Amino acid sequence: MILYNVTLNVDTDVHEDWLAWMKAIHIPDVMDTGCFKSYRICQLLRQAEEGITYSIQYICEDTKTLHFYQVNHAPELQKEHQERYGDKVLAFRSLLEVIEEG
Numbered sequence: 001m002i003l004y005n006v007t008l009n010v011d012t013d014v015h016e017d018w019l020a021w022m023k024a025i026h027i028p029d030v031m032d033t034g035c036f037k038s039y040r041i042c043q044l045l046r047q048a049e050e051g052i053t054y055s056i057q058y059i060c061e062d063t064k065t066l067h068f069y070q071v072n073h074a075p076e077l078q079k080e081h082q083e084r085y086g087d088k089v090l091a092f093r094s095l096l097e098v099i100e101e102g
Contacts, residue, residue: 001098002066004036004058009051011088018089019054027056029077035069036060051090059098066095 010018027039036058044053060066081089 001037001101002060002063003096003098004060004066004069005094005096006056006058006091007094008054008056008089008091010054010085011051014085014088015052018085021084022056026077026081029080030058030073033069033073035065035073 022041027041030036031039037060039056039058042055042057044055047053060069081091
């Protein structure tokens with residue numbers, strides 16, 4: 001399994017709106033693609049001096065499915081996010097292979 005991790009630093013000005021929008025619209029849209037089995041929203045306990053940092057983690061079956069998502073769905077979903085929050089939210093993505101889960 002593949003863990004698709006999106007780490008985001010969110011400006012405190014938009015934090016509440018961003019989190020509500022992520023829960024109500026963006027994450028459901030991502031999950032509606034059918035590419036992911038589950039997700040979790042994590043908040044960094046030790047925050048940077050500016051903004052609030054989150055990790056949104058999506059689990060998918062394999063790299064083929066993730067690639068399908070990245071080509072066919074991610075550009076539009078990321079565009080919507082960028083248009084709504086611009087430079088108020090900075091994101092980077094990483095991929096991890098799940099070796100074992102208990």
